[in-house]
Amino acid sequence: MSDFPAYAPSEEHELLRRTVRELADAKIAPFAAEVDEESRFPQEALDALAASGLHAVHVPESYGGAGADALATVIVIEEVARACASSSLIPAVNKLGTVPLLLAGSEELKQRYLAPVARGEAMFSYALSEADAGSDAAGMKTRAVREGDFWVLNGTKMWITNAGVSQFYTVMAVTDPSAGARGISAFVVEKSDAGVSFGPPERKLGIKGSPTRQVILEDVRIPADRMIGAEGTGFKTALATLDHTRITIAAQALGIAQGALDFAIGYVRQRRQFGRPVADFQGVQFMLADMAMRLEGARQLTYHAAVKSERAMRGEPVADLTFVSSACKALASDVAMDVTTDAVQLLGGYGYTREFPVERMMRDAKITQIYEGTNQIQRMVMARQLLK
Numbered sequence: 001m002s003d004f005p006a007y008a009p010s011e012e013h014e015l016l017r018r019t020v021r022e023l024a025d026a027k028i029a030p031f032a033a034e035v036d037e038e039s040r041f042p043q044e045a046l047d048a049l050a051a052s053g054l055h056a057v058h059v060p061e062s063y064g065g066a067g068a069d070a071l072a073t074v075i076v077i078e079e080v081a082r083a084c085a086s087s088s089l090i091p092a093v094n095k096l097g098t099v100p101l102l103l104a105g106s107e108e109l110k111q112r113y114l115a116p117v118a119r120g121e122a123m124f125s126y127a128l129s130e131a132d133a134g135s136d137a138a139g140m141k142t143r144a145v146r147e148g149d150f151w152v153l154n155g156t157k158m159w160i161t162n163a164g165v166s167q168f169y170t171v172m173a174v175t176d177p178s179a180g181a182r183g184i185s186a187f188v189v190e191k192s193d194a195g196v197s198f199g200p201p202e203r204k205l206g207i208k209g210s211p212t213r214q215v216i217l218e219d220v221r222i223p224a225d226r227m228i229g230a231e232g233t234g235f236k237t238a239l240a241t242l243d244h245t246r247i248t249i250a251a252q253a254l255g256i257a258q259g260a261l262d263f264a265i266g267y268v269r270q271r272r273q274f275g276r277p278v279a280d281f282q283g284v285q286f287m288l289a290d291m292a293m294r295l296e297g298a299r300q301l302t303y304h305a306a307v308k309s310e311r312a313m314r315g316e317p318v319a320d321l322t323f324v325s326s327a328c329k330a331l332a333s334d335v336a337m338d339v340t341t342d343a344v345q346l347l348g349g350y351g352y353t354r355e356f357p358v359e360r361m362m363r364d365a366k367i368t369q370i371y372e373g374t375n376q377i378q379r380m381v382m383a384r385q386l387l388k
């Protein structure tokens with residue numbers, strides 16, 4: 001049976017899960033409430049993840065990285081998110097920022113920018129959205145104009161995760177305004193480039209430890225070799241990237257939901273009402289069963305998608321990657337919203353307070369239904385795949 005085409009996690013994947021869970025329980029979970037309360041970057045998590053080489057596990061070995069496959073990367077993000085959703089954006093956004101390079105960047109660009117990320121010296125964000133170009137990403141206005149051996153960028157990118165703490169940014173900008181989506185190109189912009197600044201941190205419902213800010217580009221003059229791929233291919237690269245990274249948002253959603261379910265199970269076993277643990281009541285048991293059932297279903301679809309992502313990264317044709325990627329992202333995030341809401345319900349009044357982590361998990365789950373494409377956009381993407 002050794003050649004059976006399994007997509008289940010291997011023993012190595014499960015060992016990785018145990019390792020990350022131990023690390024997250026010991027070094028990330030203890031700060032999760034404080035990071036949320038103070039809306040501060042989880043530096044302890046970055047330090048712990050970088051010390052163990054878990055901050056950007058997807059970077060291939062040829063660029064000094066751990067070379068983890070897409071399923072292993074999902075497991076890392078899932079386990080960090082179980083402890084702290086904000087912290088899980090460290091490995092997730094490092095992947096989002098660098099996949100455009102991996103898919104379309106020149107060898108020289110990859111060597112230059114992936115190695116510092118692998119060493120834990122730099123993080124990488126992804127700058128697609130703008131104030132008036134969210135779901136309609138191709139409606140962006142940020143402009144890049146060629147001047148000799150340079151491109152000069154002007155515009156404001158919005159909702160940029162980990163803006164300010166990342167050293168590097170994949171920025172999509174219009175190079176030919178007459179060509180629509182085919183007039184968009186991708187660039188690497190550095191935080192230290194003259195003319196780069198950041199808006200104030202957004203005041204958000206959840207993932208408060210991960211800074212979300214505007215990236216403001218004012219006459220940012222960068223060498224022409226910072227373009228990722230050919231001119232006019234930036235929008236395709238951006239969407240092809242999301243085919244891989246919506247799976248990591250699904251992973252984040254799974255982790256948040258698992259954290260809430262685990263906490264709720266512990267709670268209902270010890271909470272006594274009417275002279276017995278509330279876990280004895282069938283109504284509570286049915287809620288737990290539904291939560292776990294739906295979570296496991298979403299997990300299996302996510303792992304299935306992760307294996308397809310890995311195959312595609314290795315150059316195999318995978319016809320339905322776009323579909324499964326959107327499907328697992330929409331399903332896992334909807335499940336995470338339901339599971340975390342039910343976890344709050346199971347804790348009753350206590351669940352509604354900040355004394356317990358489930359209200360934070362419920363707030364954090366909400367963003368997974370919105371970013372990397374709203375779940376309405378995911379359904380549109382899936383329907384287009386079905387009908388084409």
Ligand code: CAA
Nearest residue numbers: 128134135136137138161181236239240322371372373377
């Ligand atoms: N891979 C590669 N190319 C693709 C593609 C894919 N998955 N999907 C479409 N394309 C190509 C098309 O073939 C087309 O190319 P041609 O003109 O050469 O045929 C081009 O891209 C444009 O495609 P569409 O006409 O389908 O584009 P559209 O404007 O109708 O919209 C969309 C597409 C699906 C709505 C897209 O805009 C979208 O996904 N919107 C959501 C935006 C989004 O997800 N933003 C996330 C921001 S990042 C974030 O949130 C990160 C974070 O904070 C953590």
